[in-house]
Amino acid sequence: MDALTLELLNGLSLFATLAIVALGLGIVFGLMGIINLAHGEFVMIGAYVAYVTHANGLSHWLSLPLAAVVLFVLGACIEVGLIRRIHRRPEVTILATFGLSICLRQAVELIFTKDFRGVPNPVPGATRAFGVLFPTYRYVLIGIAVVVVVATLLAFTRSRFGLTVRAIVADRDLADASGVRTGIANFCAFGIGAATAGIAGALVAPLGAIEPQAGLAYLPGAFLVVIVGGFNRLWGVIAGALVVAAVQTGVIHFYDAVWAQIAALALAVLMLQLRRVPVEGATA
Amino acid sequence: MRFEAHGLRSGYGSVPVLHGISFGVAQGEIVALVGRNGAGKTTLVRTMIGLLRATGGQIRLDGADITRVPPSRRVRAGLRAAFQERSLFSQLSVGDNLRLSGLPAAEHGRVLAMFGESLAGREAQRAGTLSGGEQKMLTAASALASTASILLMDEPTEGLQPSNVELLGDALAVARQEGRGVLLVEQHLALALRLADRFIVLEKGEIVDTGTAGEAGLADRLSGRLAL
Numbered sequence: 001m002d003a004l005t006l007e008l009l010n011g012l013s014l015f016a017t018l019a020i021v022a023l024g025l026g027i028v029f030g031l032m033g034i035i036n037l038a039h040g041e042f043v044m045i046g047a048y049v050a051y052v053t054h055a056n057g058l059s060h061w062l063s064l065p066l067a068a069v070v071l072f073v074l075g076a077c078i079e080v081g082l083i084r085r086i087h088r089r090p091e092v093t094i095l096a097t098f099g100l101s102i103c104l105r106q107a108v109e110l111i112f113t114k115d116f117r118g119v120p121n122p123v124p125g126a127t128r129a130f131g132v133l134f135p136t137y138r139y140v141l142i143g144i145a146v147v148v149v150v151a152t153l154l155a156f157t158r159s160r161f162g163l164t165v166r167a168i169v170a171d172r173d174l175a176d177a178s179g180v181r182t183g184i185a186n187f188c189a190f191g192i193g194a195a196t197a198g199i200a201g202a203l204v205a206p207l208g209a210i211e212p213q214a215g216l217a218y219l220p221g222a223f224l225v226v227i228v229g230g231f232n233r234l235w236g237v238i239a240g241a242l243v244v245a246a247v248q249t250g251v252i253h254f255y256d257a258v259w260a261q262i263a264a265l266a267l268a269v270l271m272l273q274l275r276r277v278p279v280e281g282a283t284a
Numbered sequence: 285m286r287f288e289a290h291g292l293r294s295g296y297g298s299v300p301v302l303h304g305i306s307f308g309v310a311q312g313e314i315v316a317l318v319g320r321n322g323a324g325k326t327t328l329v330r331t332m333i334g335l336l337r338a339t340g341g342q343i344r345l346d347g348a349d350i351t352r353v354p355p356s357r358r359v360r361a362g363l364r365a366a367f368q369e370r371s372l373f374s375q376l377s378v379g380d381n382l383r384l385s386g387l388p389a390a391e392h393g394r395v396l397a398m399f400g401e402s403l404a405g406r407e408a409q410r411a412g413t414l415s416g417g418e419q420k421m422l423t424a425a426s427a428l429a430s431t432a433s434i435l436l437m438d439e440p441t442e443g444l445q446p447s448n449v450e451l452l453g454d455a456l457a458v459a460r461q462e463g464r465g466v467l468l469v470e471q472h473l474a475l476a477l478r479l480a481d482r483f484i485v486l487e488k489g490e491i492v493d494t495g496t497a498g499e500a501g502l503a504d505r506l507s508g509r510l511a512l
Binding site: 160163164166167170171173174175176177178179180181182 | 334367370371375385
């Protein structure tokens with residue numbers, strides 16, 4: 001029973017991590033249709049913001065809003081300088097953001113070198129709950145991730161800003177002809193997508209090594225979540241993260257991590273196959 | 285406010301459609317733009333709102349050149365277009381479509397009642413699930429309820445039942461009384477003749493005839509132009 005509880009808590013922690021990492025991709029890729037292969041680097045830079053915050057003797061908790069601001073500015077600059085000019089051409093976007101991801105990794109490497117960095121756990125120790133000991137920081141991570149994800153989703157689905165973004169996604173020309181400032185909405189949406197990735201990076205920073213290649217590990221998982229959760233439906237990020245986390249945790253419990261990755265990939269392929277008809281219908 | 289086109293040229297890629305169109309719409313008047321299919325009427329509306337780039341000539345709003353101004357700024361300056369097709373966000377609700385038109389929630393009920401009971405109480409319904417005629421009504425109602433000074437109505441009666449065509453005509457007449465200018469792109473000649481102050485006939489991207497309400501023989505002339 002204790003083993004099952006522990007697996008459930010591990011699954012919950014994985015769900016929270018996947019959800020907050022994939023949230024920005026859900027906005028940028030799922031909602032705006034921009035395939036951003038540099039999303040993992042946004043997470044990595046968020047982790048470096050946590051490192052710099054710690055290195056300057058400041059509280060780890062300060063790094064969360066700092067990462068959001070730094071990544072919002074970076075994301076907004078990238079939207080204006082790069083994405084805005086190519087977003088109607090997906091194949092060019094893929095190449096450009098792939099190049100951007102390399103540039104960001106190299107830039108971070110130039111500043112911080114290839115050395116592994118770390119951030120101490122701001123809430124060390126474990127808490128006994130449901131009959132098992134579980135790292136306290138992971139409880140905190142779950143809580144913060146859920147708050148950030150739900151608040152962002154509400155902002156995108158219930159606010160006037162969210163409505164304008166959904167209108168742009170549905171029909172950019174009609175949105176423009178309805179008086180929607182499409183340029184500003186795209187700028188903000190891309191910035192917010194990057195900001196949530198930054199928060200994710202700062203949040204997971206105490207859990208592993210911080211290095212320039214770290215972002216590469218987050219990208220596949222984020223795409224899996226968005227694919228499984230469904231395009232054009234931001235709340236699908238939660239469903240996608242839940243399903244991917246459940247599948248991975250379950251397969252890890254019975255087999256190992258390699259089979260868990262294979263299972264998650266197979267699930268994504270299956271979802272793409274199942275969605276093929278409605279997606280084509282929507283395009284038509 | 286006065287809206288003007290001077291020598292306006294436009295088209296799709298390297299295919300020119302409009303060949304130097306000049307006309308104006310002043311506040312408090314309805315100008316009917318008539319012409320057969322393929323005459324360039326929709327191209328003219330899309331160029332005036334800014335969705336198609338003008339390849340020549342000028343578009344002026346109150347004397348200011350807006351030829352290179354993006355559509356969203358033209359809308360905020362007082363222009364508003366109701367398109368013949370793809371005029372609603374079909375994935376969004378009726379209420380969301382009205383919100384995007386700049387209408388506060390308190391006014392939604394009034395706007396939806398503009399064409400009787402058929403749209404009343406359907407704010408939460410997805411706009412794409414409305415019938416073709418209902419979508420036309422919602423498009424026209426959104427435009428008429430906006431605060432725009434100049435309305436560009438592209439075939440607003442297409443697909444509407446006769447009683448709703450009458451209601452639309454009444455609403456357009458009210459818009460004129462309120463001092464708004466309307467460019468009414470219409471093949472429904474009876475409505476155009478009932479409402480319009482001036483007429484422009486478009487053929488193959490050029491203005492081939494103009495007329496004024498009350499002019500002797502105008503109806504026969506316009507019918508002849510459309511029947512050719």
